[in-house]
Amino acid sequence: xxxxxxxxxxxxxxxxxxxxxxxxxxxxxxxxxxxxxxxxxxxxxxxxxxxxxxxxxxxxxxxxxxxxxxxxxxxxxxxxxxxxxxxxxxxxxxxxxxxxxxxxxxxxxxxxxxxxxxxxxxxxxxxxxxxxxxxxxxxxxxxxxxxxxxxxxxxxxxxxxxxxxxxxxxxxxxxxxxxxxxxxxxxxxxxxxxxxxxxxxxxxxxxxxxxxxxxxxxxxxxxxxxxxxxxxxxxxxxxxxxxxxxxxxxxxxxxxxxxxxxxxxxxxxxxxxxxxxxxxxxxxxxxxxxxxxxxxxxxxxxxxxxxxxxxxxxxxxxxxxxxxxxxxxxxxxxxxxxxxxxxxxxxxxxxxxxxxxxxxxxxxxxxxxxxxxxxxxxxxxxxxxxxxxxxxxxxxxxxxxxxxxxxxxxxxxxxxxxxxxxxxxxxxxxxxxxxxxxxxxxxxxxxxxxxxxxxxxxxxxxxxxxxxxxxxxxxxxxxxxxxxxxxxxxxxxxxxxxxxxxxxxxxxxxxxxxxxxxxxxxxxxxxxxxxxxxxxxxxxxxxxxxxxxxxxxxxxxxxxxxxxxxxxxxxxxxxxxxxxxxxxxxxxxxxxxxxxxxxxxxxxxxxxxxxxxxxxxxxxxxxxxxxxxxxxxxxxxxxxxxxxxxxxxxxxxxxxxxxxxxxxxxxxxxxxxxxxxxxxxxxxxxxxxxxxxxxxxxxxxxxxxxx
Numbered sequence: 001x002x003x004x005x006x007x008x009x010x011x012x013x014x015x016x017x018x019x020x021x022x023x024x025x026x027x028x029x030x031x032x033x034x035x036x037x038x039x040x041x042x043x044x045x046x047x048x049x050x051x052x053x054x055x056x057x058x059x060x061x062x063x064x065x066x067x068x069x070x071x072x073x074x075x076x077x078x079x080x081x082x083x084x085x086x087x088x089x090x091x092x093x094x095x096x097x098x099x100x101x102x103x104x105x106x107x108x109x110x111x112x113x114x115x116x117x118x119x120x121x122x123x124x125x126x127x128x129x130x131x132x133x134x135x136x137x138x139x140x141x142x143x144x145x146x147x148x149x150x151x152x153x154x155x156x157x158x159x160x161x162x163x164x165x166x167x168x169x170x171x172x173x174x175x176x177x178x179x180x181x182x183x184x185x186x187x188x189x190x191x192x193x194x195x196x197x198x199x200x201x202x203x204x205x206x207x208x209x210x211x212x213x214x215x216x217x218x219x220x221x222x223x224x225x226x227x228x229x230x231x232x233x234x235x236x237x238x239x240x241x242x243x244x245x246x247x248x249x250x251x252x253x254x255x256x257x258x259x260x261x262x263x264x265x266x267x268x269x270x271x272x273x274x275x276x277x278x279x280x281x282x283x284x285x286x287x288x289x290x291x292x293x294x295x296x297x298x299x300x301x302x303x304x305x306x307x308x309x310x311x312x313x314x315x316x317x318x319x320x321x322x323x324x325x326x327x328x329x330x331x332x333x334x335x336x337x338x339x340x341x342x343x344x345x346x347x348x349x350x351x352x353x354x355x356x357x358x359x360x361x362x363x364x365x366x367x368x369x370x371x372x373x374x375x376x377x378x379x380x381x382x383x384x385x386x387x388x389x390x391x392x393x394x395x396x397x398x399x400x401x402x403x404x405x406x407x408x409x410x411x412x413x414x415x416x417x418x419x420x421x422x423x424x425x426x427x428x429x430x431x432x433x434x435x436x437x438x439x440x441x442x443x444x445x446x447x448x449x450x451x452x453x454x455x456x457x458x459x460x461x462x463x464x465x466x467x468x469x470x471x472x473x474x475x476x477x478x479x480x481x482x483x484x485x486x487x488x489x490x491x492x493x494x495x496x497x498x499x500x501x502x503x504x505x506x507x508x509x510x511x512x513x514x515x516x517x518x519x520x521x522x523x524x525x526x527x528x529x530x531x532x533x534x535x536x537x538x539x540x541x542x543x544x545x546x547x548x549x550x551x552x553x554x555x556x557x558x559x560x561x562x563x564x565x566x567x568x569x570x571x572x573x574x575x576x577x578x579x580x581x582x583x584x585x586x587x588x589x590x591x592x593x594x595x596x597x598x599x600x601x602x603x604x605x606x607x608x609x610x611x612x613x614x615x616x617x618x619x620x621x622x623x624x625x626x627x628x629x630x631x632x633x634x635x636x637x638x639x640x641x642x643x644x645x646x647x648x649x650x651x652x653x654x655x656x657x658x659x660x661x662x663x664x665x666x667x668x669x670x671x672x673x674x675x676x677x678x679x680x681x682x683x684x685x686x687x688x689x690x691x692x693x694x695x696x697x698x699x700x701x702x703x704x705x706x707x
Contacts, residue, residue, distance in 0.1 A: 016043040017085060017187050017220035018067070024079035025059075025066055025244075027293070033078070034293045036062050037244045040080075041321070042237075044188070047214055049221040051235035051252070053228065053267070055554040056525075057290045059244040060224045064190050067222075068101050069094075085187060103133040106181035110193035112173035115180075116165040122176055123161030129183045148179045152209055155642065169643055170418070171202030178209065185217055192224045199417040200581060201640050204625035207234050208639065226554060228271055229584075229627025232256060237327075240264045243290055243302045246321055250328035253631050260324050260335040262307045265343060270559040271629050272588035274705055275611065278566060281588070283559035284345050289524065301333075308346055309334055365444075366405030367575050368429070368543055373438035375399040375421075375428050379648055396647045398424040400599035401438070406543070406592070411569065411576040413590030413607065415583055415622065419644055420596040422579045426545045429577070430464045443542060460490045463536040467548035469528035473520045479506070479531050480516035486538040505534040509564055526557030530564065537568055543575045551581060562589055583626050587611055592686075595619045598655040599647055605687030614698030616689045617662040623704040636704045654678045654692060665697045 025037040037059045044050040052060040065071050067082055067089065082089040084105065089097070101107075109115050117125055126148070127141035136144075142161070149157035152175045165173055174194060181189055191210070195203040211234060214221055223235055231238050232252060239249040240263060248261040259265045266286040273281075288306040296302055297315075304314040313333060321331040332338065376395040399421045406412045414422045427433040429440060431451030440447045442462060451459060463486075466472045473482060483502045487493055493501045503513045509530040520528060529549060536544050546565070550558040562585065569576060580586050586593060586607075593610040595603040595618060603616040610619060624638040640659045645651055651658050654673040663670030670692065678692045689698065 014046060015086060016045045018044040018222070019083040020063070020067075020080070021083075022080040023063065023066065023077065023082065025062055025071065026076060026078045027071075028074040028076070029294075031294055035078075035244065035296070036075075036293050037066070038079075039321070040239075040241070040244075040246050042239050042246065042249060044220040044222060044237075046187075046218050046220055048237065049210070049214060049223050049235045051231040051238040052222065052224045052241055053226060053231055053238060054241035055226065055267075055290050055556060057243075057292075058241040060241055061192055062244075063241075064107070064192055064222060064224055067188075067190060068105055068107060069097050102129060103184045104186050105188045105190070106184070106186040107190040107192065108174075108177050108181050108194045110196050112170070112177045113165060115177050116173065118165055121162055121164055122168075126161070126176070126180055126183065129180055133184050145179070145183065148183055149176070152179045152182075152213075153205065154179070169202075171198050171206070171643070174198060174202075174206060175209070178206070178213075182213060182217065182219075186219065188220050188222070189213075190222045190224075193226070194223075195230065196225070196227070200583065200622060200625045201417060203230075203627070205639055207627070210234050227627060228256075228267065228555070228629035232629050232631045232633075233627050240267070243296055244293065245302055245331065246329075247303065247331045248329065249321075250325075254325070254328045256629070256631050258328075259340055260328070260330045260338055261303075261332050262309055262338060263303050265338070265340045266306075267555060268340070268629065269343075270555040272584045273630075274584045274587060274623070274626055274628055276584075276588050277607070278588055282345075283562055283588070285560035285563065286556040287346070289526075301331075308343070309338060367408040367443060368406040368577070369439075369441045370405075370425075370429065371403050371439045373399055373402045373425070373428065373440055374436045375424050375433055376436040394648055397599050397650060398647055399428060399435075400647075400650070402596075402599075402601050404594055404601060404604055406575055406577060408542075408575055409569070409573045410591040411578050411589060413586035413593045414577065414579045414596060415581065415586050415593065416596035417581075417644055419598075419647065421599040421647075422596055423547055425596070426464065426547050426577065426579055430462060430545050431459075456490070460486075460492075460539040461542045462545075463539060463541040463543075464545045464547065465529075465532050465536045465549045467551060469525075469532040470520070472532060473528060475520050478517050478519055479523070483531065483535045483538055486535060490539045492539055501538075505538055508537075508568065509534045510560065524557075526553050526561065529553060529557075529561055533561070533564065533568075537572075537574070540572065541574065543577065545577045545579075547579045548581070549578075550585065558585070565589070583622060584628075595622070598644060598650055600655055600690065602656065602690045603688070605683070609683065609687040613701045613703060614683055614689065614695055615701060615704075616691055616698075617660050617693070618656050620701060620704060621661065628705060633705060636702070638704075654690075662693060662701075665693045 021041050023037060023040045026033040026035045040063055042050060054060055066077055077090050123142060123145060126145035127138060130136050130141035130144055131138060146157050146161060149160060154160055154175050160168060195206050198206065213219060225231060235252050238252050238255050239246050242263045248264045259268060269284040272283060286306055299318055300316060301314040301319055304310040319331050319333050321329050324330045324335050375398050377398060379394040379396055402425060416422055428435050431454055434450045435448050445458060447458065480502050483505055484498045487498050487501055502516060506515055511530055550561050553561060568574060578589055590607045593607050594601045595616060597618050603610060603619050621638045621640050624636040628635060638661055642659055645658055653675050657663065657673035663673055666672060673692050678690050680688045680690055681695050682688050683695055
């Protein structure tokens with residue numbers, strides 16, 4: 001099999017920094033050697049970013065770890081070649097690899113806390129890289145580390161050097177890790193999901209930074225992600241991996257414009273575009289799931305069991321990765337005949353439902369109303385006076401005067417950065433946190449009290465789906481027992497019919513009766529989340545609060561879960577409050593949207609109004625930061641300066657004024673924003689914006705995304 005070569009500068013070709021040829025990786029298990037990766041080939045040149053994409057378990061991270069020999073005790077390279085600057089790494093001694101790692105090859109992980117020592121100040125950790133690999137003095141290393149932190153746009157870099165990892169934000173932690181990786185000016189930078197855990201605004205800044213570093217440092221980058229929007233923004237070339245194999249690769253523009261492998265096409269159909277809605281579009285999940293390494297077929301197309309185009313040949317012969325067009329390679333027998341635009345969904349892939357029929361006309365009175373809701377947390381004082389109960393009390397204003405309503409049978413999406421109060425708002429509504437002040441009514445009943453004091457009927461009608469199903473599932477109880485518990489507690493059905501009802505609920509979330517006796521450890525992440533949804537809907541509630549229910553899922557599983565929620569809402573007329581950080585998902589899924597910042601709702605209205613001018617300046621910045629899975633789309637470049645202020649000491653006046661890029665619209669640079677609370681400005685009866693800038697000025701703002 002020939003190596004795939006990407007020539008980034010055809011007039012003056014240079015040898016690639018990284019060249020992987022027919023790489024095969026296996027893990028030793030009690031069943032024998034299990035092949036995790038086979039026949040993977042690609043190259044990365046200088047100033048080039050190569051993206052590796054695919055679902056969890058497809059082998060992306062395994063390939064990356066093999067480059068630096070981090071496969072663990074039972075992992076081994078069983079075939080192929082890894083050449084770094086022409087030097088073969090396969091078979092190199094640990095001593096030689098140690099000299100390269102952290103010096104010429106650096107790696108940035110998804111969770112920066114895994115790469116930072118919590119017991120050392122950041123300056124010591126940064127300068128240690130230079131003292132070990134460059135042999136310079138501690139003073140010089142300290143100065144160079146400060147300069148590199150400034151290079152990655154770290155505010156107050158000199159003081160950050162004296163802090164511990166827990167004393168800075170997640171986005172700042174990731175910048176420290178990137179700075180650490182770049183201190184030795186490595187030729188190759190491997191980035192494993194570096195922005196997955198970051199807010200969309202911080203992610204945008206980090207992605208901008210990656211582009212700058214690639215250009216300024218002439219670095220080759222391998223970027224691992226499941227986010228097609230990120231690939232479109234930062235990658236020059238992309239390799240799509242499935243079940244340990246490269247199934248399609250080529251220039252980003254070519255892959256996005258004309259994907260030719262059924263798996264690549266399937267991934268793109270799973271992702272909602274920023275402007276798409278549930279009324280005008282559908283998400284089509286890829287049926288089935290990625291097979292475990294020990295269950296992968298040997299002499300067949302590995303994607304055949306999930307492919308809509310599979311024929312007998314696909315089950316009896318393994319396709320090779322072949323050239324489809326210049327630099328564009330596909331592992332499929334029928335690549336020339338497969339056009340994404342001609343694809344038709346198989347029967348039953350997406351439920352046949354009318355998203356407008358969820359509740360007919362919205363009820364005159366909202367099912368949920370909150371008015372000036374506040375949730376403040378007392379902050380323990382560190383002064384000596386606090387020992388005697390004296391001293392000024394301080395409060396974290398997590399939710400600070402939120403007013404909104406949710407019509408029956410509709411979905412309200414809540415968006416905003418981490419720390420803006422989204423989850424606290426949901427927990428206060430559901431009764432896990434008592435409100436500090438304000439009113440909350442559900443079905444006309446006061447719910448301004450903790451869940452322990454609520455009437456059982458109210459508890460039955462108000463349920464929640466959490467972000468991490470692992471934290472809410474008892475590992476010792478079966479799926480059937482956990483879904484059956486609310487049925488028994490609320491007497492939804494007679495005791496003799498509980499098992500039958502549980503199986504019906506499992507079928508409703510696309511799981512069969514065999515899951516009844518399974519334990520949580522026997523389920524995938526997507527299956528656990530479906531069980532969480534089934535349990536939440538078991539009591540047949542009127543309102544379900546969904547707190548980031550799809551943020552940790554692969555795009556295909558995410559599409560299936562979103563379709564499932566829409567189907568259940570359509571069938572039962574359930575009202576949903578949907579919290580998410582992905583504005584594309586919120587736009588697709590929601591009827592109304594509330595944008596939160598530092599405990600306040602700064603914009604509220606129908607979804608279609610939120611995504612078109614006039615915007616609140618914060619909404620505009622959020623939308624401009626969303627990675628769009630289309631390299632041809634034109635998007636505004638608006639980046640917020642600084643970090644979100646502390647909810648312990650929020651800014652006076654408009655809470656957003658310290659980061660607002662639009663204050664120049666106002667006289668005197670918007671000095672009124674620093675003194676006075678802004679008024680609500682009504683674009684329509686249903687759409688309001690919390691801002692000093694007149695609507696006439698905000699309407700002059702162009703749309704964030706075009707093309």
